[in-house]
Amino acid sequence: MIDMTVVELSRWQFAATAMYHFLFVPLTLGLSFMMAIMESTYVMTGREIWRKATLFWGTLFGVNFAMGVATGIVMEFQFGMNWSYYSHYVGDVFGAPLAIEGLMAFFLEATFIGLFFFGWDRLSKVGHLTVTWLTALGANFSALWILIANGWMQNPVGAKFNPDTMRMEVTDFIAVIFNQVAQAKFVHTVSAGYVCGAVFIFAISALFLLQGKHIELAKRSMVVAASFGLASALSVVVLGDESGYVATEHQQMKIAAMEAMYHTEPAPAALTLFAIPSDLPGEPAFQVQLPWVLGLITTRSIDRDLPGITELTEHAAIRVQSGIVAYKALQEIRADGTNTAARATFDEHWADLGYGLLLKKYREDVENATGEEITMAALDTVPDVWPLFWSFRVMVAIGFFFIAFFGVWFYRASRGWLDTSRPMLWIAFATLPLPWLAIEAGWLIAEYGRQPWAVEGVLPTFYAASGLHFWDLVISLTFYVALYTVLLVIMVMLMLKIIKAGPQDKLFAAADEGEDADFVVAALPATPANKELGS
Structure with a gap:
């Protein structure tokens, strides 16, 4: 029988490393494009203040990028360590986007990030600007291929199970790449990253104005952040709407759980703003709803249930x-590969094989499952409702807040009122953690809402785990959480030191002593130029 404690610990370990990793990814995405915009302004105007702004935000980008790389590598190792059967079962499909991401996107980003940091005095203005834009594009290409892989887990198109190899195999790689779920996730995720970068720059710039320091750089950075942030916040909401529509097509249970909708409502369904759960499974004890809204968002119609x-x-x-x-036909094929009748039966029912595997939680001989066990397996397809319900509302509320926030600041920037209200600047600074709260809530919805599936409808999560022991996972989980927490504290301390020192004329000049400079260099990606800087 499946040891569910081991499975849950494996899930916790992957969730912990993923949540830590995604503290850094959105900021990398946002800062990369903001840097490119600022340097473009520098090349076009020749004003040194824009060069200094690019250097300052670029230094913070570099520290964050290094942490993203360090935490992301461990996640890929876990596919082999904690989820070995997942790697065997769907590796032919899932591995391809990861390989392309490493070969095409990550190497592009890692190569040009070195030129960004150490090419200021070696490249022409236009040459260095090209490098900066390629760095930004590399970061976004990385996100694209990762989200293609993740999107396939949400909507496994372009692949079929091969009973001879006992693996999912690609039948249409174009369908995998242009997976509707993957494309919606990509644009929504990168837009959220752009909002994160804009909020980060805006909040730190507001702090500078509150302190009366680096005023010229702060104001110019806030103008760029307000414009970029408003466009990004609007796109997040619009593209989030598209994600909801796509999820309705492919993950109806997730939508129903997000809305705590236990029974089908007459079309068009109402959107629940607030609800109080009941003591027993069923409709919420109390709820406040907006008529028609959910139906219009998720079905684009007024007559679809x-x-x-x-x-x-x-x-x-x-x-x-x-x-x-x-499952029964698969066993017959494994016993006799020439059994054409079994193959015909399997071809007719193979799309539901994953649902049959849900019974492995209750008995080994799936073909002899009782009616009660079938009912329990069906009930397992329902994720926990209330964590999804409230996570979705937190994410949406923050998203609409950012539209209002950047709209107000865009107007104030156009009137030259950036530093006329200290309370407004304090509010701007206080918004700093909100993008991460919304982003982590979004990933909770995406991944927790997919349960009990590692791959939607294909592979149950408990069936994908490695056969590890309890203490293996306890020790490794404790180690990862402790290590990542220490790294996070170090990174925050380093970024605070850079922010406190303020913009400099050259990269890494924020360090006052040689040992601090070494610390800054050590936090950045290893490149041949690092040796030169260290010497």
């Missing part, structure tokens, strides 16, 4: 029964 959790569970039970047929 959204199925509730109860109805979706009943449909899942039917798919579990079909999965039993597929």
Whole structure:
């Protein structure tokens, strides 16, 4: 039988490393384009203040980039360590985008980031600007291929299970690349990263104005951040709407759980603003709703129903029964590869094989499952409702707040009122943690809402885990959390030191002593130029 404690610890370990990793990714995405915009302004105007701004924000970008690389590598190792059967089962599909990301995107980004830091006095203005834009594009290409891989986990298109190899194999790589879910996730995720970068620059610039320091740089940075942030915040909401529509097409249970919608509502469904859960499973004890809104967002129509959790569970039970047929046919094929009747049966039912595998939680001989076990497997397709319900509302509320926030500051910037109100500057500085709160809530919705699937409808999470021991996971989980916490504290201290020192005429001049300079260099990606700087 499956040891669910081991599975849960494996999930916690991957979730912890992923959440830590994604503290750095959105800031990398946002700062990369903001740097490119500022340097473009420098090249076009020749004003040194824009060069100094690019250097300052670029130094913070470099420290954050290094931490993103360090935490991201461990995540990929975990596919082999903690999720070995996942790697075997879907590695032919999932591994391709990861390999392309490493070969095409990450190397592009890592190569040009070295030229960005150490090419200021070696390249022409236009040459260095090209390097900066390529660095930004490399960061976004990395996100694209990672999200293609993740999008396939949400909507596994372009692949089919091969009963001879016992693996999912690619049948249409173009369909994998242009997966509707992946494309929606990519544009939504990178837009959220742009908001994060804009808020970061805006908050630090507001702090400078409150302190009466670096005023010229702060004001110019705030103008760029307000414009870029407003456009990004608007796109996040619009593209989030698209993500909701796509999820309705491919992950109806996730939508129903996010809305605590236990029964199908008449079309068009209402959007729940607030709800109080009941003591028993079923409709919330109290809820406040906006008529029609959910139906319009998720179905783009006024006559299409959204199925509730109860109805979706009943449909899942039917798919579990079909999965039993597929599993039985698979066993016959493994016993006799020439059994054409079994292959025909399997081809008819293979799409429901994953639902049949849900029964492995309850018994080894899936083909002999009882009606009660089929019902329990169907109920397992329902994720925890209330964490998803509130995470979604936190994310959406912060998203609309940022539209208002950047709209107000865009107007104030156009009137030259950036430093006329200290309370407004304090509010701007206080918004600093909000992008990360919204982004982490969004990833909780995406990944926790997919449960119980590692790959939606194909591979249950508990079936994908490695056969590790309890203490293996306890020790490694404790080690990773402790190590990442220490690294996070070091990074925050280093960034605070750079911010406190303020913009400099040259990179790394923020360090006052040689040992501090070495610390800054050590925090950046290893490149041949680092040796020169260290010497």
